[in-house]
Amino acid sequence: MPGARSWGTLGGMGDGGHTDVLVIGAGFSGLYALHRLRSRGFSVRVLEQADGVGGTWFWNRYPGARCDSESYYYCYSFDPELEQEWTWTERYPGQEEIRGYLEHVADRYDLRRDIEFGVRVTSAAWDSGERSDGGSSGAGWTVTTEDGTSRRCRWLVTAVGCLSAANVPDIPGLADFAGEWHHTGRWPHGGVEVSGRRVGVVGTGSTGIQAIPVLAEQAGHLTVFQRTANYSIPARNAPLDPDDIEATKAEYPSIRRRQQASTNGHPFTLSDVDILDLPADQRREIYQKAWDRGGLQFRADVKDLLTDRAVNDDASDFIREKIRETVHDPATTETLTPRDHPFATKRPPIDTHYFETYNRPNVSLVDVKADPIAAVTPRGFRLESGAEHALDVIVFATGFDALTGPLLSFDIRGRDGVSLRDAWRDGPRTHLGLGVAGFPDLFTITGPGSPSVLTNMPVAIEQHVDWIADLLVRLRETGEVAEPTPEAEETWAVEVARAANATLLVQAASSWYLGANVPGKHRVFLPYAGGYARYRATCDDEAAAGYPGFALARPTAA
Ligand code: N01
Numbered sequence: 410m411p412g413a414r415s416w417g418t419l420g421g422m423g424d425g426g427h428t429d430v431l432v433i434g435a436g437f438s439g440l441y442a443l444h445r446l447r448s449r450g451f452s453v454r455v456l457e458q459a460d461g462v463g464g465t466w467f468w469n470r471y472p473g474a475r476c477d478s479e480s481y482y483y484c485y486s487f488d489p490e491l492e493q494e495w496t497w498t499e500r501y502p503g504q505e506e507i508r509g510y511l512e513h514v515a516d517r518y519d520l521r522r523d524i525e526f527g528v529r530v531t532s533a534a535w536d537s538g539e540r541s542d543g544g545s546s547g548a549g550w551t552v553t554t555e556d557g558t559s560r561r562c563r564w565l566v567t568a569v570g571c572l573s574a575a576n577v578p579d580i581p582g583l584a585d586f587a588g589e590w591h592h593t594g595r596w597p598h599g600g601v602e603v604s605g606r607r608v609g610v611v612g613t614g615s616t617g618i619q620a621i622p623v624l625a626e627q628a629g630h631l632t633v634f635q636r637t638a639n640y641s642i643p644a645r646n647a648p649l650d651p652d653d654i655e656a657t658k659a660e661y662p663s664i665r666r667r668q669q670a671s672t673n674g675h676p677f678t679l680s681d682v683d684i685l686d687l688p689a690d691q692r693r694e695i696y697q698k699a700w701d702r703g704g705l706q707f708r709a710d711v712k713d714l715l716t717d718r719a720v721n722d723d724a725s726d727f728i729r730e731k732i733r734e735t736v737h738d739p740a741t742t743e744t745l746t747p748r749d750h751p752f753a754t755k756r757p758p759i760d761t762h763y764f765e766t767y768n769r770p771n772v773s774l775v776d777v778k779a780d781p782i783a784a785v786t787p788r789g790f791r792l793e794s795g796a797e798h799a800l801d802v803i804v805f806a807t808g809f810d811a812l813t814g815p816l817l818s819f820d821i822r823g824r825d826g827v828s829l830r831d832a833w834r835d836g837p838r839t840h841l842g843l844g845v846a847g848f849p850d851l852f853t854i855t856g857p858g859s860p861s862v863l864t865n866m867p868v869a870i871e872q873h874v875d876w877i878a879d880l881l882v883r884l885r886e887t888g889e890v891a892e893p894t895p896e897a898e899e900t901w902a903v904e905v906a907r908a909a910n911a912t913l914l915v916q917a918a919s920s921w922y923l924g925a926n927v928p929g930k931h932r933v934f935l936p937y938a939g940g941y942a943r944y945r946a947t948c949d950d951e952a953a954a955g956y957p958g959f960a961l962a963r964p965t966a967a
Contacts, residue, residue, distance in 0.1 A: 457525065531553055534553075573814075589803075601802060640753070673860070744776045841951065
């Protein structure tokens with residue numbers, strides 16, 4: 410095999426044998442990368458900081474944690490046997506069930522033997538392998554972990570997730586809080602005792618909206634500190650009926666085809682009705698049907714929802730009306746009513762009795778846009794007005810430093826020792842979200858510029874991994890080093906901006922899609938909004954044309 414070399418372990422850990430590929434992370438993407446690359450004949454090791462598989466679903470154990478995509482399609486599609494043997498129990502899978510599924514996958518495909526758990530990567534550095542005597546030991550990556558040991562590989566694949574770097578607000582006094590505080594994305598495994606206690610939740614994104622109704626049932630008093638009012642659609646979760654499960658299993662080939670042809674990896678049929686051409690009662694009927702069915706399919710039921718502001722306003726009005734119908738107290742209703750962004754321009758939450766929760770006597774709502782949190786005192790929050798809120802437990806449902814945060818949480822250095830942090834100082838730049846100029850043989854599953862968080866994640870992940878695996882097979886055969894060209898990055902940046910600007914998504918000023926939730930973060934629309942099917946076709950074209958967006962160079966021969 411021309412160009413093939415051995416890649417071993419430095420510093421004493423591991424078995425000292427070959428490692429072609431190091432994968433960082435053992436969530437949905439890391440597990441599949443391990444399986445796929447192994448099946449293509451690569452030696453692969455996965456480094457995972459947690460002590461179990463699951464990634465997002467390992468860490469996010471907050472009360473109410475559940476997937477907003479439906480179980481029958483929030484799963485792998487690579488093996489029809491796996492589809493048939495695994496049986497989901499609810500319409501939307503809970504955190505425990507998804508983690509159980511991923512553990513099953515790890516066991517079924519014998520993945521654990523190549524995963525090192527409890528290993529946190531602190532840096533990764535590429536070198537050309539060129540020696541002072543003019544020879545070469547082979548280009549590759551040296552990956553260093555918290556315990557000071559290093560491993561060497563030819564190709565580095567990041568599977569670090571998009572929403573894994575917790576965003577805890579920098580509020581003065583937090584260290585002196587006498588109670589306990591937790592971020593939802595780092596929820597203690599043993600749970601948090603909230604019964605009879607005064608609990609404060611900061612944040613009303615998808616996570617807060619899932620957690621608030623569950624916490625309200627347990628807490629003595631729950632206070633929600635809301636900065637931006639949010640829309641939400643009822644999830645209408647329920648146990649799955651055995652007959653429906655069998656019917657779904659029989660239909661999988663068609664479900665998968667629809668997902669592959671879709672905008673966002675969901676198997677829904679998009680409405681072709683121009684809704685504003687209909688009279689008010691017929692429009693309402695469409696919205697009501699979508700509301701009664703529940704879930705993210707609401708978006709598919711309204712054509713042009715994310716491209717036509719008049720359509721969106723009409724749908725948003727319907728949801729605002731539902732909030733008014735549900736919440737009893739007029740002042741609370743007013744605070745809960747979203748007005749500053751069109752529906753679904755921030756990731757739309759789905760809920761189980763979220764708005765109803767504000768009718769409970771033990772729940773109150775505080776508008777921290779009108780009166781921001783000034784400080785944490787030992788007793789709780791003090792707002793700018795001087796108002797005090799005594800709390801025993803603070804729950805930060807404040808989201809994540811999305812897409813770039815996980816990749817910048819360790820020191821990645823490419824050609825000439827340039828750091829990724831420096832390369833991305835003015836915002837992330839990638840080719841297809843999969844690679845970065847100046848960082849040879851680095852592949853970023855669901856990186857910035859990929860459709861990732863705008864799609865049903867397993868679909869995007871499988872596509873990325875399969876595409877990367879094909880490229881690595883070529884590189885193994887040719888001995889080439891692959892690195893995106895700056896021109897390809899520029900072209901892709903223009904396309905990512907074009908795609909976002911063709912939608913209403915850019916109108917949500919406080920969206921994490923734009924990096925707006927993290928103080929000081931460069932504002933740029935992070936994921937690719939051009940649609941999953943279009944993205945996949947672009948990737949396929951790139952491969953079919955021989956990877957013109959990559960400089961493919963042969964390193965100096967050893
Ligand atoms: O985070 P978010 P999330 N003071 O960033 C508020 C995925 N997910 O964890 O809107 C006060 O959406 C912030 O306010 P504002 C899904 O993709 C998936 O809820 O910035 N408030 C907002 O209300 C989702 O979109 C599932 O003004 C502060 C909230 O905190 C993504 O994860 C389930 C604040 C953060 O909302 C992130 O959701 C759950 C501050 N200093 C989540 N800082 C699935 O189903 C932030 N906020 C798979």
